[in-house]
Amino acid sequence: MADIINFTIDGKECVAEKGISILQATQENDIYIPTLCNYEGVKPKGSCRICTIRTNGQFATACTTPVADGMEIENNTEEINDLRKSIIELLFVEGNHFCPACEMSGDCELQALAYRFQMMVPRFTFQFPKRDIDAGNPKILMDCNRCIRCKRCIRAIKDEKGRSVFAFYRRGENIKVHIDPELGSKLTDELAEKSVTICPVGAILPREKGFRIPIGQRKFDHEPIGSEYKH
Amino acid sequence: MSKPVIATATLAGCFGCHMSLLDIDEKILDLIELVEFNKSPIDDIKNFTKKCDIGLIEGGCCNSENVHVLKDFRKNCNILISFGECAIMGGLPAYRNPIPIKECLEEAYLNGPSVKGHNESGIIPNDEEIPMMLDKVYPCHEIVKIDYFLPGCPPSAELIWNALTALITGNEMELSYEIIKFD
Incomplete structure (x- = not known):
């Protein structure tokens, strides 16, 4: 069985498997971190910096930083959201x-x-x-x-x-x-x-196709990006 | 207490945002109860006759006249609002921005398919009566200070109505997700 570690995000206690990224760990805990250059199934690159969080006083990209035991992560704060x-x-x-x-x-x-x-x-x-x-x-x-x-x-x-x-x-x-x-x-x-x-x-x-989805039925017409996560 | 005074203007825009303002439908009767209109294409008052509380600006600045009108609005309005994508980021007219102005004018008056061969003397209009084109189309807040922004192409009637009533009544505005759209 994989090692289980504990970490907190904005004070909320979470658990995750050792070795996965902060992004994966938070997603598994139903917490949203915004991403842009990241895509499921593609090796993370950390280039857009939208997923920036703060841990141990340092800013880091959640998609490329592995989660560690006892980590305290700041995510949904006024300062970090303004940075994003x-x-x-x-x-x-x-x-x-x-x-x-x-x-x-x-x-x-x-x-x-x-x-x-x-x-x-x-x-x-x-x-x-x-x-x-x-x-x-x-x-x-x-x-x-x-x-x-x-x-x-x-x-x-x-x-x-x-x-x-x-x-x-x-x-x-x-x-x-x-x-x-x-x-x-x-x-x-x-x-x-x-x-x-x-x-x-x-x-x-x-090519040869345009405006395939009518206004009102597009992905982000009614719900903000990240709405699939509870927090 | 006297009614708050509103002024509106279209600079480099298509009048769509003003059309959206009219889309508040029968609420326009409520609006008339709440406010008084001054300089605006809606009542055709050409010059400011008094100091205004709120100025609504549609369109960006593509020429010297736009800049003049915008500065005049800033001087005469306590609160200035950019409404619509053109006022906020240049919009469709700003498609010319990556192209040097000389090339744009040459295409329009000398080389374009509809003018080629029909402008034998090669004249590009430059009479001093004609407003001078700017090197590019500028968003309004890059020319004067703008207090509020209402995005959309056009901003929905609901957004305009909510913003105006919030400003007039002094209540905080509710920004639901679906009301803010850039298209």
Whole structure:
């Protein structure tokens, strides 16, 4: 039997198996920690920092930090939630997120987090960067205006030989997600659909289909993101 | 006690937010009981005739006239509200922002498919009577201080109504999940 450890989150006593991440441990205890770059079944990367918690006086990402016995975790506090909100605001200003014109509006995780944290306006200056749209692939369309560089597509979409279909191209603020032309041209319908689903925003869209779900039936129309957790 | 005074304006917007204001339907009769309108396209008062309590701004700033009107509102309104996505983040007009203004004007007046070959003298309008285009479309709060933000494209009539009545009555506003949407 696996070792069982005890930890607290915002003072609530919880138990978990040794060796799993703080994120997994809290989810098993029906507690919500917001995530964005994390995706179930994909190795955690800790790049978006939305799941930041504080333990032992240090900020850490819940998706990559293993839970330990006796750990005291701060999660749903005013300070940490404001920090998370500021990350969402930064993502909004550093891309071009025109929600009213986006097909993924209502199903977008970034937007849903903004709703959950009641972002009325970002506190930072809008950058309006020049970004590309790549319509070269027959099955999917890439709109880099909305890409938040979470790497979910790069990490999860692999061909039968395990090669990544997507990759980062250039560096720093010029970095962009690029579809490998050769692997992309052989993209199966299944993988194309998976890449659309795995993108948390509207950066990867299916071709020849649009606005598939009517307003009112979209994922985050009625319930905030994270509503499946009790706390 | 005199009624609170409201002014409204559309800058670089589509008037959709004002339409949403009218979508409060029969409650507009209650609104008229509660407030008095000053400068606004709704009553067609062109200039401020008195100091206002609340100013509602639709649309961002795409030219010098928008900036002028916005500053005039800031001067004449105690509380200024950005309502709608264009006022808050530039919205549809801000699609031009990543493109240099020179390229936008050349596309519109010289090279676009509907003008190519029809503008032989190659004129880009620059009469001083025409408001000067800004280098990009600015959200209102990047030009003047804005006190409150009502997101949505357009913000729902319910949101506008709740915000206005909360401000007028001094009660705290209830923000239910479904009332705040960016689309």
